[in-house]
Amino acid sequence: MTKKHSKLEAINLDAYYGDFHALKGINIAMEEKAVTAFIGPSGCGKSTFLRTLNRMNDYIDGFRIEGQVLLDGRDIYAADVRVDELRKEVGMVFQKPNPFPKSIFENVVYGLKIQGIKDKNVLQEACEKSLQHAALWNEVKDKLDKSALALSGGQQQRLCIARALAIQPSVILMDEPASALDPISTAKIEDLIHELKKDYTIVIVTHNMQQAGRVSDHTAFFYMGELVEYSKTKTMFTSPKDTRTQNYITGRFG
Amino acid sequence: MTNSEKNRLKDKAFQVFGVFCTLIGLVVLAIFLIDIVIEGIGRIDWDFLTSLPSRRAASAGILTAWAGTLWILVLSAVIAFPLGIAAGVYLEEYAKKTKLSNFLEINIANLAGVPSIIYGLLGLELFVRMMNLGGVLLAGALTLSLLILPIVIVTTRESIKAVPRTIRDGSFALGASKWQTVWHQVLPASFGGILTGVILALSRAVGEAAPLIVIGALAYVPFVPKSPMDEFTVLPIQIFNWTSRPQAAFLTNAAAAIIILLLITFLLNGIAVYLRHRQQKKIKW
Numbered sequence: 026m027t028k029k030h031s032k033l034e035a036i037n038l039d040a041y042y043g044d045f046h047a048l049k050g051i052n053i054a055m056e057e058k059a060v061t062a063f064i065g066p067s068g069c070g071k072s073t074f075l076r077t078l079n080r081m082n083d084y085i086d087g088f089r090i091e092g093q094v095l096l097d098g099r100d101i102y103a104a105d106v107r108v109d110e111l112r113k114e115v116g117m118v119f120q121k122p123n124p125f126p127k128s129i130f131e132n133v134v135y136g137l138k139i140q141g142i143k144d145k146n147v148l149q150e151a152c153e154k155s156l157q158h159a160a161l162w163n164e165v166k167d168k169l170d171k172s173a174l175a176l177s178g179g180q181q182q183r184l185c186i187a188r189a190l191a192i193q194p195s196v197i198l199m200d201e202p203a204s205a206l207d208p209i210s211t212a213k214i215e216d217l218i219h220e221l222k223k224d225y226t227i228v229i230v231t232h233n234m235q236q237a238g239r240v241s242d243h244t245a246f247f248y249m250g251e252l253v254e255y256s257k258t259k260t261m262f263t264s265p266k267d268t269r270t271q272n273y274i275t276g277r278f279g
Numbered sequence: 280m281t282n283s284e285k286n287r288l289k290d291k292a293f294q295v296f297g298v299f300c301t302l303i304g305l306v307v308l309a310i311f312l313i314d315i316v317i318e319g320i321g322r323i324d325w326d327f328l329t330s331l332p333s334r335r336a337a338s339a340g341i342l343t344a345w346a347g348t349l350w351i352l353v354l355s356a357v358i359a360f361p362l363g364i365a366a367g368v369y370l371e372e373y374a375k376k377t378k379l380s381n382f383l384e385i386n387i388a389n390l391a392g393v394p395s396i397i398y399g400l401l402g403l404e405l406f407v408r409m410m411n412l413g414g415v416l417l418a419g420a421l422t423l424s425l426l427i428l429p430i431v432i433v434t435t436r437e438s439i440k441a442v443p444r445t446i447r448d449g450s451f452a453l454g455a456s457k458w459q460t461v462w463h464q465v466l467p468a469s470f471g472g473i474l475t476g477v478i479l480a481l482s483r484a485v486g487e488a489a490p491l492i493v494i495g496a497l498a499y500v501p502f503v504p505k506s507p508m509d510e511f512t513v514l515p516i517q518i519f520n521w522t523s524r525p526q527a528a529f530l531t532n533a534a535a536a537i538i539i540l541l542l543i544t545f546l547l548n549g550i551a552v553y554l555r556h557r558q559q560k561k562i563k564w
Contacts, residue, residue: 081452086376117452123445126468138454139463185449192453256486 031198032057032226033078038092039075042085047073051092055243060218061228062241062258064234066278069247071230073212075198078228079115093268096196113140116189120201122181122187123232124173132173132184135193151191157185160217179210186217197221199229203236216242234274245272253261311535312541317451332499332517336528341383342535344517346503347496348485348543351513354420355484357420359427360477366428366467366472367435369460372461373405382507399490407494414495417507422490427480438469471558475551487542488515514540 032056040048050071053060063071073082080101082088093100104173113136124132131151134142142148145277152169156162161183164174173184189197199218199263203211218227218240231237237244245255246267254261254270265271272278280288330340370387374380402422412418442465450460466473491513498513498520514536521533 033358079452081448084451106312111458112452112454117448119445119448119452123443123449125446125449125464135450136455137453139459188453256400278504 028185030057031055032097034093034095034098035074035077035268036093036095036147037192038074038077038090038094039066040070040077040082040090040121041088043087047250048077048090051252053252053255056225057226058222058224059242059255060229060239060240062244063228064232064237064244064272064273065253067232070250071247072200074247075200075228075230078196078198079112079117081117083108113192114194115196115198116194117193117198118185118189118200118202119180122185124176124181126172126174128170129173129176129184130169133187133191134135134251135188140192147274155187155191156184158190159183160213160220160225161187177210179206179213181219182206182210182214186214187220190221194225196228199227201230201232203272204232211236216277226236234262246273247274287349290437314533315541316535318335319538320390323538324529327532328339328539331333331501333510336524336526336532339529339532341514341517341539342516344499344504344512344536345512345539345543347500347539348513349489350416350511351420351423352441352481352485354416354507355427356477356481358420358424358507359431359480360361362424362474363428363431363477364435367432367439368461368466371436371439372434372457372465387429387432391433395426395487396489396493398422399493401425402490402494412508414497414510415508416511418494419491419496419511419513420507422485422494424541426487427491430480430483431473431477434480435469437471438472438476439465440474442468471554475555475558478547478551479552480482481543482551485513485543485547486515488519491514492519514543 033055035051035053038048039046059100061064063075065224071265076082078096078101079089082090087216092100094102096111096114100106101115109233114173120196120224123229127135130148131138133155134148139146153162153166164180165171171203173181176184182205186197186202203214206214210227218229222242229237229240241258243255244258244261246261246265246269248269250268254265254267256266261270262274265274322411323398327340328345329342330338331342332344370380370384374383388489389532399422402418402425406418407414410418412421446464446468447460450464496516497510497512498516500510502509504511518533518536518540521529521536524530
């Protein structure tokens with residue numbers, strides 16, 4: 026795991042919501058073009074940590090961090106970093122599919138349009154490529170101008186992935202991307218994650234341990250704001266070092 | 280009588296009481312409407328709509344009054360719409376939750392309850408005297424804009440609040456700035472609600488006579504206003520003027536003018552209901 030380049034790295038990271046100490050001294054390095062899963066019981070800080078990786082917590086009153094988060098070795102909380110530039114590099118998919126109340130086409134090209142790209146051909150090409158990449162093209166190619174809200178939940182989530190891919194990020198953060206979906210849609214999302222890791226660094230938060238086992242290369246177990254254990258997924262699920270990890274993955278709590 | 284029988288009886292009694300309370304308002308309104316329509320409907324014809332005011336009831340018309348009302352309506356909308364929306368967006372999306380913003384919020388809610396004649400006095404001092412506009416359309420429209428601004432701000436905030444957090448998150452995560460998120464996502468999604476609020480606020484403004492009388496709108500204007508700097512009258516003032524005359528024929532005129540005013544108000548409310556309905560059908564989160 027040291028041979029490959031580490032794409033994202035947290036160094037002595039602490040995070041607070043007001044007085045609440047949400048993340049405690051997190052040190053972790055996430056490998057490029059691999060899937061890292063964050064697991065842990067509700068409120069353990071895994072989603073908070075995921076959202077510090079593209080600074081989505083910036084909008085929360087009273088949230089602050091200490092320490093560093095490095096993307097390709099550069100501190101994303103440095104004063105000269107522009108948040109919009111960072112988010113072009115680090116895309117995000119949310120727990121509940123959140124398509125905009127616009128057409129499928131407009132959803133996919135939204136990120137490009139707000140960058141000022143107006144050329145119809147460029148937009149159409151990006152739209153097709155992204156939808157194909159997200160394994161949705163064949164299902165929607167004849168109704169790109171229809172409302173995205175008419176799609177099924179699973180399709181909407183793949184649309185949200187396509188939308189994130191369109192701006193060509195190198196990292197994709199996924200916050201329990203399949204927790205609101207049925208088993209078949211979930212399987213499609215998991216297949217997609219397998220495909221995407223060839224080109225992207227993927228970080229996924231999940232409540233579902235089987236899912237972590239299926240999709241991830243490395244797994245990090247969070248508990249009460251601490252990173253308890255971080256290792257290859259296989260290692261963690263077969264021989265966890267910490268008793269808390271063992272109790273959690275064997276289903277004794279959480 | 281068992282307990283459950285007693286409860287059922289109470290239930291029934293309350294139901295009857297509720298129906299009674301509901302009907303009181305409706306019946307009074309119906310009686311008023313029927314009375315007005317019987318009195319005034321025969322008076323409405325093309326001449327009534329297109330004639331200038333006159334000392335003789337039979338030849339008096341409401342051309343200047345409804346033209347003035349229309350002017351006021353459009354001018355107030357043009358002034359209050361951008362100001363109110365901008366203020367609402369600022370308070371909801373940008374303002375940090377501080378003591379100052381809390382203070383502002385409470386006071387905006389309070390302003391919505393200030394009697395309209397107070398706004399008239401404010402308009403008289405501020406627009407008519409200090410800005411030296413005189414009792415013209417622009418002064419009237421500015422005054423009524425102040426009157427409806429709190430309502431516009433409050434409805435804008437309510438509509439913006441109804442846009443789910445997830446939509447904003449989705450936009451931010453794609454690299455959009457706050458302004459882009461407001462412009463491309465929040466405002467389009469809440470526009471129907473905002474427009475509904477603005478129209479309802481305008482339909483309130485259309486019925487106001489007191490603040491306009493205070494700023495010096497005239498009851499008798501012998502010409503149709505051609506610019507915002509002209510003197511003017513509006514339907515409610517015309518109605519007020521006619522009802523205070525002793526001759527019965529003027530009362531008939533007033534009833535006819537009331538019908539026209541009600542039509543304008545109902546039309547505005549109808550548009551608001553239609554917009555809200557369309558909005559609810561279009562967007563399901």
